[in-house]
Amino acid sequence: MDDPGNGGHAALVQLQAYLAQMDHAGETRLPAERELSESLGVSRGDLRKALAVLEKDGRIWRHVGRGTFVGSGPVEETIGISEIAGRTNPADVMRARLILEPEIAREAALHATLSDIAAMRQSLVQTREAVTWRQYENVDNLLHRQIAQASRNNVLLGLFDVLNAVRRTVVWGRLRSEGARPPADHHSFADHERIVEAIAERDLGGAAAAMRLHLQQVERRLIPVREAAE
């Protein structure tokens, strides 16, 4: 062979050159090992040794069936809701809501458009018109999501959606007594109105505080009798 005993060092040099050239072109996926080994004129074993070095250094990343890519790590393309929901409990979900949603309301108070506020007010009306708990929950969900949308920050909206999906998975099956309709003096009506009004008046702190108060009320009703445990 040409360079016996080099232990594949030549392959590493060639591969780094190839990688630099490809990185410049903006391409992220490099050819299959079988092609690349022939293209670079090295054995597949040496190529794999060089790839292993670069992988340990964090410059490339490989996965069976997909290929080899340049970049620090495999960016998770999707997040499984059930994976999160499977290892948690309603209390943790509520804690996360108390952290995230008041600040989302604050952002909404800062960035909401007039049509956003109009949509929220319409949802407020629909909330009172709901004749069954199921309808009420649908409109309630919609209202909370409208607030997240009004933040005009798609990252916050995405986080809200994730949290919402986890919540609905965790508390799945906990239905209220069917048939009954939400009482007219349900705390959420006034809570929601306070939140929307604060957003409409661009009262950042007020919106956050109102949302926090509302969620604390929900928490109190959701976990009615909780001993001092934990």
Next chain:
Amino acid sequence: MDDPGNGGHAALVQLQAYLAQMDHAGETRLPAERELSESLGVSRGDLRKALAVLEKDGRIWRHVGRGTFVGSGPVEETIGISEIAGRTNPADVMRARLILEPEIAREAALHATLSDIAAMRQSLVQTREAVTWRQYENVDNLLHRQIAQASRNNVLLGLFDVLNAVRRTVVWGRLRSEGARPPADHHSFADHERIVEAIAERDLGGAAAAMRLHLQQVERRLIPVREAAE
């Protein structure tokens, strides 16, 4: 026909009965419309009218290619990172980090175990030992995730992972100048140490404040020259 002019009311009644029977069996997916219409002895049009009523009421949910299901809504099983990242920008990501991560640090200060803190301190050392920016970023990522893990709240950890994946997708390609190693007086070293120390001392407010300060520094460096626009 049997009951002309009933407008499909008979179909609605039959469908409700079927749904109750099926709901009792624990099954969530009901047969295809073509089968169910024949099974119930009603036309597909009337069946669809009845299904539309139940859908508007929130008792069922349907989607093309999947079927019709009982339940309030389609619980998104997975969230696409690229869907979020595609419609956002680094500033929104930074805003979300500033909202979420300080509160995560606060929770970590409350719930971190001794082994959590030991792992963080080891990461602090590794941060200073990094000889290339890529290594530094890997350890930095690890440290921030360790803090999220120390919150002992899997929902917060999941939200952090989502946010992190979005961040890495959005700022993808913005690599620092290769070759250079992080300077010894990089602000992040002291920032990180303050955060970990506050967590170790169970200083809730201090941990949150230190994290907020750190992220503001990162923001200042990430968006170096930003006019007063927006």
Next chain:
DNA sequence: AGGGAAATCATATGCGGATTGGTTAAATTG
């Protein structure tokens, strides 16, 4: 022995057909 090439394995992707809710046009019926 030792290294390289080929075979083999396990996993991921791509593609075509089948399924299903949504929509429109034709047929039937009173």
Next chain:
DNA sequence: CAATTTAACCAATCCGCATATGATTTCCCT
């Protein structure tokens, strides 16, 4: 003629199988 049923078609999804790819083992040649 009007209303309703029926059929046909559309778009999105799922499923099975072939293919592609990285990982591992085996074999062969020097």
